[in-house]
Amino acid sequence: MTDIAADAISAAPAAKAERTTVLSVRQLTWRKFLRNKLAVVGLIILVIMYLSALLAGFIAPYGDRETHGQFARQAPHGLNFFDETGAFHPVPFVYGLKRTLDPKTFQQVTTIVPEQKYPLQLFVKGQPYSILGLIKSDIRLFGVEAPGKLFIFGTDTKGRDVFSRILYGAQVSLTVGLVGVALSLLIGVSMGLITGYFGGWFDNVVQRVIEMTMAFPQIPLWLALAALIPPTWSSAQVYFAISIVLSVLTWGSLARQVRAMVLSLKTSDFVRAAKYSNASTARVMVKHLLPSTMSHVLVIATLTIPSMILGETALSFLGLGIKPPMTSWGLLLNEAQSVQVIIELPWLLIPAIFVVLTIISFNFVGDGMRDAADPFSR
């Protein structure tokens, strides 16, 4: 009798346990990640950034190569809710612009034409664009009716809208790091697994190679490699060449960390248990070692992306990276190289803000992932 009653009682907490404890490692990790507020903020920013980069054509009011010759070097002029009389407009508007030549300085001067008000419109017709080459359209998210112009972040020396170019540039800058990291993950993880598991002369050779790449000063090596890219290559080829250059230096440290983990894991009891069940080397590596290193590897990867983005920015800034007509944040900043330009057109530095925001977000996310990577630690 007592047994049945005891069962009935232990069933109640057991049922509760059912709901709370049947979580996979992934769910636990995710929960722990969510507890880190900064990491969540970083993740949200990154998601927005990547979405905007993907939908650049739709969100940007102008095409990346669309020039507005007469409005070159235009300072940002924003949206207004109140007109010169102080009256409120529920739909924000921009004033019309007029270019005149200053008779004394012979400089182009832009003046606002208060009579012309162009209200902001959603889904306006603009230049045609395509998203991933799949969706073709000419409807853009927002804009103003011609001949009104909307330059939220101003224009560059050739009269191109900086805001639109930042969005298009993000397509290169945000992804070149990902492609680079993916490459170095592929090389680094497989090298780490093989060298850590087998050791021997191959391990020795690989370690020495890694030491050599690590001993090289980073920027000069990048420059040297980037200089090898033939100038005749197409933008797409250059893009991939740059991501390979970026991964050359990072796979080594990844391989080392994976190797260190494999060295300790390969004598662990669960690997032994698999071996004692006749598991093949390939199975031990793929089923047991690889998943166990994965969380750590992803953290390192996340923390490596920012340095790759900075690397691309640096290379492009120095003119050795992405080449026009493709654009990237580094290339945008390349235009703001001289002090003269910075004084006269300070808004050309706005891409730098996006670089910083991205780097910080990646670091926040990486930190959050590092804390969450081991869901069983408290």
Added chain:
Amino acid sequence: MTGRNMSEPLIEIEGLVTEFRTEGGVVRAVNGIDFSIPKGGTVAVLGESGCGKSVTGQCLLNLVRKPGYIASGSIRYHGGDKPVDITKLKPTSEAMRKLRGPEIAMIFQEPMTSFDPLFTVGEQIIEMLMAHQRFPNRREAREHAIEMLRKVRLPSPEIIVDRYPHQLSGGMRQRVMIALALSCGPKLLIADEPTTALDVTTESQILDLLRQLQGEMDMAMMFITHDLAVASEIADEVVVMYLGYIVERGPVAEVLSAPQHPYTQALLDSIPKLTDSASTRLNAIQGMVPTPDQMPSGCPFHTRCTKFMAGLCDQKLPGLYESSAGHVARCFLADPQFAGAAA
């Protein structure tokens, strides 16, 4: 402990509650425990992992780690001129620091964690002595350190004093940790599973040593362990804990020879003994220890108890009923009134 007035307490713990803030809410690790440690006596706190025995030890030093905290209760220490309530002191306060070490010392299961690997064991003992201003200069402190190492029966203490922790074997490290803990002559030593990581022959040597030193230095001991046999060998009194509650408390011989609580009885039945005849099965306790966030209602042990009474044990928390002088158990079956009514 013949001829000593055992009733004179060194530490009195009353209604101590320790809680931990977790995601799922507040979890009680220690649930209103009362016991006292007499001057010069040894109390073993016995229980499985998660029963709150180690947290109790930390409470005595006011060292409960975040997110844990002492929620209520008092720990009165009678070692000084006048009694102090340790729970009222700030963990980082001067008064607490003066208690920790010179008055109440602690040794752990893994000695390596309490040593700084960068200093010789001698330097660490000297540092401790100088911090508490026991000696005017380091030379005298060093003399005392060697004396302490000799006291814990280490061979050639003059050599060991200049060794680094990693140069010593596990048993030697445990001895050095005891020397370090006892160097300021504490009145209470809290030993948290000090022999669990050691081999049997070393374990028995360390237990012998602790017993001898206790006599020599006139010190009380709180011995935290999961091993009933170890408790039986070292303690005068045992406190059996389960899920943060004291389920049984009393003189060691009585508790282990005539246990009143079903948990203590079951534990005793379940361990294989050297003197066992070739029995085929052990009397195992069914089920597993519930996690603290799934604390059962009523008696904490009722989910695994063979003497479970539906409608009573799962409804009401039994009190501590005294079966003989100083021997209490938290079980309705130990309640004389209940036993009378049932009969």
Added chain:
Amino acid sequence: MTALLEVRGVKKSFSLSSGIFGKTTGEVRALDDVSFTVPAGSTVGLVGESGCGKSTMGHTIMGGLQADAGEIIFNDPELGQVDLVKADKYVRHKTRLNMQMIFQDPNSSLNPRMTLLDLIGEPLLINRVLKGKALEDRVAQLLEQVGLSTRYMRRYPHALSGGQRQRVVIARALALNPRLVVADEPISALDVSIQAQTLNLMKDLQAERQLTYLFVAHDLGVVNHFTDTTVVMYLGRVVETGPTKAMFQRPLHPYSEALIASVPRIGAHKSGTKRAAVGEVPSAANPPSGCHFHPRCPYAQDICRATVPDLRTVGDRSVRCHFADELNLAGIDSPAVPPIPSVASISESGL
């Protein structure tokens, strides 16, 4: 009873290296001429203090380590008697279907990223015994046999308690239906109240499936309860083997005596100084000359320092001690320890 496993003169050394070029500076003899027999259907306990080589022996049998010399004869139901030391890959793989291991710490022996189905099913999947639905059914059956609910099948080990995890380890070890199970301290990482359950489970499974256990342990109380034969090891050498009951009643080797005397016992409250071995286990890299135990042995004579005693057969037992015939050592039944015989009294008794 026929021998399922016979270990004969197995040696295994690890070289110690130091410096950047990995120069060999010495070696540790982890196993030094180890011999014992595991009869089919019985439980053999392998005991000793840490560093005595008992776990090394277990892993050498399982093929995780390669012995330097000696023979490990396994009586495989299909292949017949095979020597595992000289076994090729095929024989190794084949024999592993009949020998599995239970590890000490279920936290480290279960891959945290696999569900119980994957974990327990892995040996079956790898060896192409079962797959798909049949595999699931078999895992469910195994879970039930070790007393776990089949609802746990898709859970991860972290959702289980320590005792439940060890049941998973046992289920995995039994998946291939082995003859021999090497259990490496299977209960020492578990809570007191869980240890008895686990031992009972292992006993029940042994009865059901005619399992043979090689039980590596340091807890003599458990060994006494659980095993039929005990092998005592000290610094890589077997010092005594024999039927458990007889050995615990009257050990023949002073080290066995010291081990038995050291076990803390309930009721032995402050019994005063016990006769335990003095000092600690010496470093295996630099073992004492002669009989390894002589520096700690209360009965040691000059000959013990000079000559390594042979493992001699005494009735159904064997012992590695020069004075095994003369010494009258105390076992479990003598709580009052007899006075340590003085060196003189031994010399007088005819030496």
